[in-house]
Amino acid sequence: xxxxxxxxxxxxxxxxxxxxxxxxxxxxxxxxxxxxxxxxxxxxxxxxxxxxxxxxxxxxxxxxxxxxxxxxxxxxxxxxxxxxxxxxxxxxxxxxxxxxxxxxxxxxxxxxxxxxxxxxxxxxxxxxxxxxxxxxxxxxxxxxxxxxxxxxxxxxxxxxxxxxxxxxxxxxxxxxxxxxxxxxxxxxxxxxxxxxxxxxxxxxxxxxxxxxxxxxxxxxxxxxxxxxxxxxxxxxxxxxxxxxxxxxxxxxxxxxxxxxxxxxxxxxxxxxxxxxxxxxxxxxxxxxxxxxxxxxxxxxxxxxxxxxxxxxxxxxxxxxxxxxxxxxxxxxxxxxxxxxxxxxxxxxxxxx
Numbered sequence: 001x002x003x004x005x006x007x008x009x010x011x012x013x014x015x016x017x018x019x020x021x022x023x024x025x026x027x028x029x030x031x032x033x034x035x036x037x038x039x040x041x042x043x044x045x046x047x048x049x050x051x052x053x054x055x056x057x058x059x060x061x062x063x064x065x066x067x068x069x070x071x072x073x074x075x076x077x078x079x080x081x082x083x084x085x086x087x088x089x090x091x092x093x094x095x096x097x098x099x100x101x102x103x104x105x106x107x108x109x110x111x112x113x114x115x116x117x118x119x120x121x122x123x124x125x126x127x128x129x130x131x132x133x134x135x136x137x138x139x140x141x142x143x144x145x146x147x148x149x150x151x152x153x154x155x156x157x158x159x160x161x162x163x164x165x166x167x168x169x170x171x172x173x174x175x176x177x178x179x180x181x182x183x184x185x186x187x188x189x190x191x192x193x194x195x196x197x198x199x200x201x202x203x204x205x206x207x208x209x210x211x212x213x214x215x216x217x218x219x220x221x222x223x224x225x226x227x228x229x230x231x232x233x234x235x236x237x238x239x240x241x242x243x244x245x246x247x248x249x250x251x252x253x254x255x256x257x258x259x260x261x262x263x264x265x266x267x268x269x270x271x272x273x274x275x276x277x278x279x280x281x282x283x284x285x286x287x288x289x290x291x292x293x294x295x296x297x298x299x300x301x302x303x304x305x306x307x308x309x310x311x312x313x314x315x316x317x318x319x320x321x322x323x324x325x326x327x328x329x330x331x332x333x334x335x336x337x338x339x340x341x342x343x344x345x346x347x348x349x350x351x352x
Contacts, residue, residue: 005029006318006343009049011036011065016303019053022311029318036062046075050342051314056085056105057294059275067091072099077342079335080104080317082310083327085297086165087246089219093328100334103327104313108165109306110297114244115169117296118214119177121242121268122158124290126151131287153177159210161203161226162217162245163188163196170214171197182206185217207234212242219246227251232258238265244296247271256282259289270296320347 005028012033023031032049034042046052052075055061065071067081067090078101081091086107096103124130127150135148154177160167163183171181175197183198184206193200207213213235217223227241227250235241241264243250252273258264266288276293283289297306313323320339322332332350340346 006051007032007045007049008051008053008314008318009034009045010053011055011061013055013060016307018304019307019311022308022315026315029315036065039064043074046071046078048077049075050077051080051082051318052078053082053310053314054084054090056083056087056089057275058089061090065090067096067101067103069095069099072096072101079339079342080314080323082106082314082317084310085110085306087219088327089246091327097328097331097334100331100338102317102323102331102335104317104323104325105327106306106309106313107325109309110299110302111165111169113299113302114166114216114296115173117270117292118166118170118216118242118244118268119173121244121270121290121292122212122214122240123153125240125242125266125268125288126153128288130290134287153179155179156211157182157209158212158214159183159201159206160198160214160216161185161206162215163193163198164216166244167214167216168196170216182210186222203231204234207231208236210239211236212240215241215243215245215249217245217249219249223249225249225251227255229254229257232264235264237263240264240266240268242268244270247273247275252283256286259283259286266290268292270294317347318343320345322348322350326350 007030009032012035023029032045034045054067072095080102081096083091083105086105088103088105091103093103128148132148157180158174160170160183163185167183174181181198182201183193184201184203190200232254255267259267268290270292271294277284284291313325317323329350336347
């Protein structure tokens with residue numbers, strides 16, 4: 001491969017073809033594909049690279065390839081870290097900011113897919129669809145249909161924790177079922193929440209009023225462990241928890257207790273502390289838990305859009321333009337100075 005002026009590095013995992021075809025159209029941007037297990041070959045490439053397309057999921061990436069202080073010290077030319085999704089669990093954003101490295105994500109790229117998954121899980125758990133499917137495949141004939149009696153979804157109350165790209169679409173879809181929609185989000189004011197289709201309330205009120213609680217917030221220091229035993233105790237008896245955000249926001253051991261005690265009526269879990277959890281994991285043994293493997297956003301449509309988002313944004317950044325989805329916009333002055341030193345020209349000003 002001919003050496004190009006700017007290099008993006010990524011690991012050899014599945015990538016949508018649109019990501020590759022977009023970068024192929026750039027004469028001065030090269031893509032280096034490396035292996036996690038071959039450190040002798042990979043580190044020299046990382047040390048030369050200007051951008052890193054990194055996996056968002058913690059369990060898909062070995063610790064040495066997470067973006068932290070030690071990694072950044074070995075990547076002196078690194079200007080931009082681009083995550084594969086909206087999340088950035090594998091990236092220490094403050095460390096990047098301190099190092100003058102821009103972090104970007106693909107927020108919104110899979111929002112429709114994730115929101116559809118939320119509604120699907122609400123219907124599945126409420127109507128006991130997966131539970132009935134299991135019984136049909138495994139139980140001796142002769143059981144009454146009424147032992148699998150579900151509940152209607154229409155006209156009930158949903159509480160959305162985090163009304164950003166995904167949460168806004170969850171609110172829209174919930175309205176189709178004539179649901180009352182509540183939301184809590186410290187970054188969105190009451191009027192904007194109303195425009196997005198919900199009534200803004202405090203967390204405790206949301207928990208106490210909602211038949212369904214949907215976690216659609218980022219995983220960060222303010223949300224880690226937010227849904228703990230005390231939070232579950234504040235939820236309505238028989239309420240259903242749905243989480244499609246990130247593992248660690250909900251306490252899994254406390255959730256198990258709340259389900260086994262009968263206080264909560266069920267859960268739809270797409271994200272986990274360890275992904276996937278072990279086969280003998282207690283939550284997987286409960287009939288009123290519907291589990292998926294962090295696949296809420298894994299659809300053909302979402303993956304194609306995320307590929308377009310990521311490749312377009314990387315091209316813009318490496319050509320000196322401001323990114324549409326920065327995670328740490330405050331880094332721009334320091335980043336711009338490093339950009340000029342490394343690539344020889346100053347990027348355009350960043351306007352908020």
